[in-house]
Amino acid sequence: LSSVTSDGTLLITAFGGVIGVGKSVLSGTFTALTIIVLTLYFITSLPQATELGLKLVPASRRPRVAALTEAIIARVGAFVGSQILVSFFASVFMTVLALILGLPSPVAIGIIIFICGLVPLIGHFIGAGIYTIIALTQSVTIGIAAFIGYVVYVQVENYILTPKIMKRTLAVPGAVTIISAMIGTSLLGLVGGLLAVPVAASIILILEEVVFPRAEKS
Known part of the structure; x- marks a missing residue:
């Protein structure tokens, strides 16, 4: 009886842990999608907001401020483009890995990873959670392999891919990219x-x- 009770308690604990992870993943995914939608809305309304803001600047300084504003917007646009490029690489890699591991719907998984990759820093935590849970439905071994593969890719992205892309498109040193993201x-x-x-x-x-x-x- 004690053995049955112990096994039942262990099962309930494990199930509760899975539910907790699932809630975190769903919450993170919803947050990521919300941010993407708000970002797109911000981009579409940016010209009007910029024009309104420039009207508040004295006329003598307006051309200089306008040029500086355009340069800043260009760099922000370059950052968004860089994030999309990095997310694309992540999506392709994880889709190929999903095909190798025999995961269901590898293309759909790749799309999910692409969306998660658009969110700096924590996006891949969400993606890794989703990816690993899907892999665990096949077997524990495949789940572990998927998790290890994801971690390896993230390290390559963080220390090689992202710094090089950000430095080239934003003229921001790789160390500044990582440190600023951590501080933010x-x-x-x-x-x-x-x-x-x-x-x-x-x-x-x-x-x-x-x-x-x-x-x-001076």
Whole structure:
């Protein structure tokens, strides 16, 4: 009787853990989709917001501020493009791995990974959770292999792929990319992680175009 009770307790605990992970994954996925939708809405309304903001600037400084604003927007756009490119690489790699492991609906899995990859830092935690859970439905061995494969890819992306792409498109050093993302996430969570790299790129641009030239003249 005690053995049956112990096994039942263990089963309930394990089931509760799976439910908890599932809730976290669903919550994270919903958050990611919400952020993507809000980002698209922000992009579509950006020209009107920029025009309105420039009207608040004195006319004598408006051309300079407008040029600087356009440069900042261009860098933010480059960041979004970079995130899409990195997410595409993640999607392709994990789709190929899903095919190798024999996971169901590998293309659908790749689309999910692509969406998760658009969210800096925590996106891959969500993606890894979904990917591993799907793999575990096949077998424990396949689940472990899927998790290890995902972790290996994330390391390659974090330390090789992302810094190189960000440095080329945003002119932001790789170390600054990683550090700014970590600081942004620690201060403001998911929103901070999303905004950290564009903000860092904007600060570098302002330093290059405004602060450093003034310092040299003085």
